[in-house]
Amino acid sequence: MSDSIPMDVVVIGAGPAGLLAALRAGDLGARTALVTRDEFGGMAAHDGPVPVRTLAQAARLLRDARQLGRYGIAVTEPVLDYERLLERVREVSGDVRTHAALREQIAAAGVTVHENAGAARFTDPHTLETQHGLRFRAEKFILCSGGVSRRLPIPGFELTKTHSDAWSLTSVPPTMVVVGGGATGVQVASVFNDFGTRVQLFEAGARILPTEDEDVAAAVADSFRQAGMEVREDFGRIERFEATPGGVRMVFSKDGVQDSAEAALVVAAVGWMADTSALNLAVAGVETDPRGFVRVDAQLRTSAPHIFAAGDVTGRLMLVPQALQDGFVAGSNAARSPMISVTDQVSPMGSFTDPEYAQAGLTEAKARQTHDVVVVVVPFDSTTRTLIDGQTTGFCKLIVDRATREILGCHVVGERAVDLVQIAAIAIEAGMRVEQLARIPLSFPTYTGVLGRAAAIAARQLQVDVDRARLAELL
Ligand SMILES: Cc1cc2nc3c(=O)[nH]c(=O)nc-3n(C[C@H](O)[C@H](O)[C@H](O)COP(=O)(O)OP(=O)(O)OC[C@H]3O[C@@H](n4cnc5c(N)ncnc54)[C@H](O)[C@@H]3O)c2cc1C
Numbered sequence: 504m505s506d507s508i509p510m511d512v513v514v515i516g517a518g519p520a521g522l523l524a525a526l527r528a529g530d531l532g533a534r535t536a537l538v539t540r541d542e543f544g545g546m547a548a549h550d551g552p553v554p555v556r557t558l559a560q561a562a563r564l565l566r567d568a569r570q571l572g573r574y575g576i577a578v579t580e581p582v583l584d585y586e587r588l589l590e591r592v593r594e595v596s597g598d599v600r601t602h603a604a605l606r607e608q609i610a611a612a613g614v615t616v617h618e619n620a621g622a623a624r625f626t627d628p629h630t631l632e633t634q635h636g637l638r639f640r641a642e643k644f645i646l647c648s649g650g651v652s653r654r655l656p657i658p659g660f661e662l663t664k665t666h667s668d669a670w671s672l673t674s675v676p677p678t679m680v681v682v683g684g685g686a687t688g689v690q691v692a693s694v695f696n697d698f699g700t701r702v703q704l705f706e707a708g709a710r711i712l713p714t715e716d717e718d719v720a721a722a723v724a725d726s727f728r729q730a731g732m733e734v735r736e737d738f739g740r741i742e743r744f745e746a747t748p749g750g751v752r753m754v755f756s757k758d759g760v761q762d763s764a765e766a767a768l769v770v771a772a773v774g775w776m777a778d779t780s781a782l783n784l785a786v787a788g789v790e791t792d793p794r795g796f797v798r799v800d801a802q803l804r805t806s807a808p809h810i811f812a813a814g815d816v817t818g819r820l821m822l823v824p825q826a827l828q829d830g831f832v833a834g835s836n837a838a839r840s841p842m843i844s845v846t847d848q849v850s851p852m853g854s855f856t857d858p859e860y861a862q863a864g865l866t867e868a869k870a871r872q873t874h875d876v877v878v879v880v881v882p883f884d885s886t887t888r889t890l891i892d893g894q895t896t897g898f899c900k901l902i903v904d905r906a907t908r909e910i911l912g913c914h915v916v917g918e919r920a921v922d923l924v925q926i927a928a929i930a931i932e933a934g935m936r937v938e939q940l941a942r943i944p945l946s947f948p949t950y951t952g953v954l955g956r957a958a959a960i961a962a963r964q965l966q967v968d969v970d971r972a973r974l975a976e977l978l
């Protein structure tokens with residue numbers, strides 16, 4: 504073990520939250536160290552959005568290639584070489600790492616970065632040691648250690664895999680059971696279904712995507728089924744997993760009736776938990792909430808006043824933009840006072856499935872609890888750009904407050920859904936009235952135009968700008 508390195512601030516974890524926290528603390532003049540178990544970039548760069556989105560891009564290319572015949576382009580049936588795809592995943596992760604402007608900014612801010620340091624743990628409230636022999640003493644700490652896949656206390660659970668095992672497969676499995684229909688589960692199921700795996704998706708709740716608008720969840724489930732996937736919602740309780748000659752069998756039961764499903768691979772995606780097991784938080788006086796996430800206040804202070812936490816480890820919205828914003832707040836507060844607080848903002852989110860889905864603002868059910876609303880749904884098989892591109896699956900749903908005419912929510916299923924809701928998020932955050940959105944002459948023919956059309960229809964229903972609104976209905 505080295506002598507203690509004295510620091511003002513030590514940040515643990517170099518994912519998006521840790522990178523921003525370290526950058527901010529360094530910028531504010533604090534002597535800052537960034538210590539991470541593995542590589543710069545965290546799960547986001549190596550195991551989450553960047554590599555998974557690269558798989559999703561391969562799935563999209565396969566789908567697009569199958570459309571070529573409709574446009575008079577003759578090609579033979581595309582064939583996926585999975586090992587070559589994984590090379591591409593590594594290439595992309597490497598490129599993202601190389602071009603990450605944050606690395607240079609962090610160095611320029613004077614932050615010392617300790618990558619591949621092994622897991623860090625507290626030995627007393629102000630001392631942190633890493634598995635590979637570094638020791639730090641610091642005034643303040645920021646926990647940015649992210650999360651891990653939740654495990655279930657079910658016999659045979661060790662036979663299941665997680666999304667991370669996609670990186671060590673040598674070929675596309677012939678069959679797969681995916682357990683859990685949240686953001687991770689649907690993404691894995693959709694990508695491998697497009698790759699030709701026979702996928703069965705099991706969701707314990709009443710529907711997949713429980714935090715999405717109900718119509719969105721239903722449309723995604725329908726599309727999955729039409730694409731040959733078996734989607735089983737409210738399927739009962741898992742009793743056990745057992746090894747079979749060809750893979751793994753999942754035994755489950757509902758209302759006293761036992762059933763089973765078998766596949767070459769079972770992927771569990773039943774939730775995301777804080778990655779705190781190595782940190783020895785008790786010795787530092789850091790409390791966790793009943794779900795195991797680090798408890799923080801609005802300034803991202805933990806129960807130990809000199810320790811802050813940011814990103815997935817706090818169990819709030821577990822997304823990259825939110826991790827970055829948290830990191831900024833925690834870095835600021837660890838390095839100086841007066842402290843700043845995290846704010847509630849519109850948070851657009853979505854996933855790169857086939858079809859894509861995305862949301863900004865309130866779901867229809869939530870909006871109806873507190874508002875009198877107008878709801879407009881524009882199907883993708885009725886708008887110009889979607890018809891041109893042959894992308895006619897899906898819809899754009901816009902939810903508007905009848906009294907104030909403010910946009911409350913936008914939910915999209917279909918091509919470019921994730922990009923489309925960004926515009927709605929800006930409109931919601933800006934407090935725009937729906938007719939203001941409808942008046943913007945959005946480019947034609949575009950996917951964003953579908954949102955303009957929904958706004959125009961809503962404005963007409965609300966009896967504002969009735970004549971002008973008709974213009975947008977061409978889009
Ligand atoms: C499959 C998947 C797809 C996703 N897709 C998206 C997406 O499309 N868009 C989006 O916005 N979000 C997506 N997310 C969520 C996003 O990846 C996370 O919200 C984000 O990475 C959280 O950042 P973080 O900095 O809190 O943690 P992480 O990125 O998890 O980084 C934490 C870092 O801390 C390190 N660490 C942990 N314990 C220790 C320790 N004891 N000592 C030292 N270091 C430690 C870890 O090794 C890791 O490097 C996805 C997640 C998954 C699982």
Ligand SMILES: NC(=O)c1ccc[n+]([C@@H]2O[C@H](COP(=O)([O-])OP(=O)(O)OC[C@H]3O[C@@H](n4cnc5c(N)ncnc54)[C@H](O)[C@@H]3O)[C@@H](O)[C@H]2O)c1
Pocket residue numbers: 655682683684685686687688690705706707708711712713741772773774775820821822852853854855
């Ligand atoms: N594209 C993206 O932006 C993206 C992708 C993946 C993950 N993420 C982030 O990671 C977070 C975690 O996502 P996640 O999907 O890992 O977890 P989750 O908690 O969102 O979903 C888990 C799902 O598993 C189901 N489930 C729980 N126990 C089960 C059981 N025994 N059998 C069958 N189903 C069961 C739950 O009902 C739920 O639908 C998300 O909230 C999101 O913030 C984002």
